Amino acid sequence: MPWFAGYPREKIKWYPTIDLEKCVKCGMCMNCGQKVYRWTEEGPVVAQPYKCVVGCSTCATLCQGNAITFPDREKLRDLYRKEGIWAKVKKELLKEGKLNPEE
Ligand code: SF4
Numbered sequence: 001m002p003w004f005a006g007y008p009r010e011k012i013k014w015y016p017t018i019d020l021e022k023c024v025k026c027g028m029c030m031n032c033g034q035k036v037y038r039w040t041e042e043g044p045v046v047a048q049p050y051k052c053v054v055g056c057s058t059c060a061t062l063c064q065g066n067a068i069t070f071p072d073r074e075k076l077r078d079l080y081r082k083e084g085i086w087a088k089v090k091k092e093l094l095k096e097g098k099l100n101p102e103e
């Protein structure tokens with residue numbers, strides 16, 4: 001399914017920020033399957049921010065340096081409400097047969 005059923009990913013400011021002063025170079029962030037991070041001599045950098053899965057914060061949980069932060073989740077909730085995301089996602093899920101029309 002496309003991002004938010006067609007809502008442009010680049011318009012959603014959801015991606016990690018690294019505080020390299022806190023980073024202990026544990027490498028856990030490199031486990032992100034979306035290839036958001038790239039390793040450099042200084043440590044990890046957020047190379048492809050818009051590949052981050054909106055709402056995910058797994059790397060921050062795994063980060064041993066507590067160096068990764070994300071924007072305020074409340075802003076994300078506002079966006080869901082304002083844009084009527086669920087109505088769009090529901091349509092897509094029904095089309096893909098992932099949702100029972102009775103529900
Ligand atoms: S939040 Fe999830 S998708 Fe985004 S960079 Fe971290 S692990 Fe990857």
Ligand code: SF4
Pocket residue numbers: 018022023024025026027028029030043044059062063064065066067068
């Ligand atoms: S997970 Fe955190 S501490 Fe570990 S390398 Fe990545 S940013 Fe640094």
